[in-house]
Structures are given as C-alpha cells and as structure tokens.
Amino acid sequence: MTRAHGGGRQLDAFVEKHFNKDGPRNEKTKRYMMLCKYCTDPKPIEHRDRRCILHVSKFEHCPNAPQDVRIEALSLLVANGGLEVGPAAPALGTKRKPIVDAIGNLESRDASLADCMLELIWAERAIARLPITATDDADFAAHAKSSLHREFHRMNTSLHWLARFLHPLCRRLAISSATQAFTTPDDPALGNRSQDESLKGPEDISLDEIEAEFSWMEAIAHEQASSPVEGDSLSGDISVEDTYAVKEMETIRKGLAPCSLQDEVAQLDDGTAAEGWDARSLLRDLGIN
Known part of the structure; x- marks a missing residue:
C-alpha cells in the first residue's frame, strides 16, 4: 500500500501514542512488535502496513x-488509502444521500440547533425507508440504518428537546410530548400509563414517539386540513388548525418560513418573543416548574 504525502509520519505518530513497544526491534524485519x-x-x-491502526479501528479487536x-x-485509514470500502460502496452512496441533502440545506442558511434536529429527523426517516437493492451490500445497508x-436516539437530551420546542414547526410537537411525559398519576389524562412512565423527562422522548407524532401530523394534514376541529395543544391534543401541512413543513426545512410565521420567527431571533412563545409560561401551563 502506498502512503499519502506526509501520511507515514501521521500513522507512525498515532502508533507511538497508542501502542507500547514489545521488546527490541527485530533485526531481520527491522520492525518493532507493538x-x-x-x-x-x-x-x-x-x-x-497499518496493522496497529486497523486493530484500534475495529471494535471487535479493541473494544x-x-x-x-x-x-x-x-x-x-481513509486519508491514506488503508480502508477498503469494497462491496459496500453502492450502498454507501445511496444511504448517505439524505445526510448530504440535510447538510446542504443547513449550510445554505444560518441554521439553529432546532433546524439541525429537524433535518436529522427527516434524514433518519428517509434512510430508514430506503429499499435495499440488488447492488447493495445488505449487511452494510442494515448497519447504516441501525x-x-x-x-439519533442517543440525542434525546433536554437541550435538543428545548431546541425542538423553540422551532416554529416543532413547538407544538414538543409541547404535546412534554405534556404526555409530565402527566401526574392523579391526572385523569394518565389513563393506563404507569407511574414510572409519567415521570419521564424531556430527555426520554424517544425517536419512535417523534416519528409517531410526525406521521400523525402528516396524515391529518393530508386528510383533514380543510376541516379544522377544536383542540387544545397544551392538553396533549394537536388541533388540525394548528397542524402544518407537509408542503409548509418542506418550506420551513428550506429556510423559507411562511408569511404567517415570519413575525414569530423574528421575535424569537431578537429575543422579544410574544407571550405565547415564552417557554416558562408554557411550561407553567403544563404544570412543570
């Protein structure tokens, strides 16, 4: 294998940092055992031949x-041509496209953390639904999806929940999820949920719950968008009139907020959000101190 210019020194430095020499140099091979x-x-x-670096790179060899x-x-390894993609190359090309698209959408504007989370939601959904073709390496495709x-599931932190909460699109989704997560055992809305489930915090909102909410919102937007019904988003029900249509969701993803949202977005940007956008008052309404 040939090394990229300057790559040999980088590889040697990596090995010296993460490996110890095992005895003197072999006079026959002129190399050390590490x-x-x-x-x-x-x-x-x-x-x-990069054997030490390959060892560290593989979990099964160096957990x-x-x-x-x-x-x-x-x-x-990638920079110096020591990592062979092989039959996974076609699958890598198709499976990475949603990620590349998401990066492009975010780079084309000043993106917030909420924008990043929204793009990741769409990318994860897109990759999960990609079919495995005859030219794909099935194991690699399954590995990429899982x-x-x-x-993504590990990114359920309070910070990311708050970012989704502050996004014009995700605000109602986050409020609904928070309401369900913070329902108390004495609340009739608890239904059949256990007390342990009722004590979940924002960081415990799972990807499955997010996807279920998005799928439900999409279905309503398609089927009943022209027939608004009453509902209270703060009690866990998202009214149809508060639901964004799929086209509007796509518009927000592209950074082109609809006219009806521009004032609200501007208020968020300059820190003078209206009362309805105040996180503390909304959380108080939810009974969260």
Missing part, C-alpha cells in the same frame, strides 16, 4: 479503545 495500550491482554502486533481514538484511526437510528 502492544495496544487499551487491551487488557494485548497480543504483539508487527508495526507495518476498550475510546471513541475519539477509534474515529481518528478510521480517519487516518447505526443512524441508534445514534
């Missing part, structure tokens, strides 16, 4: 390596 610092019972690896070290190893789903 021991991984992260393995509890390391086996000697000859320092040649204790920190994630940032593993990412650095993979980056070095990895994105798993990593």
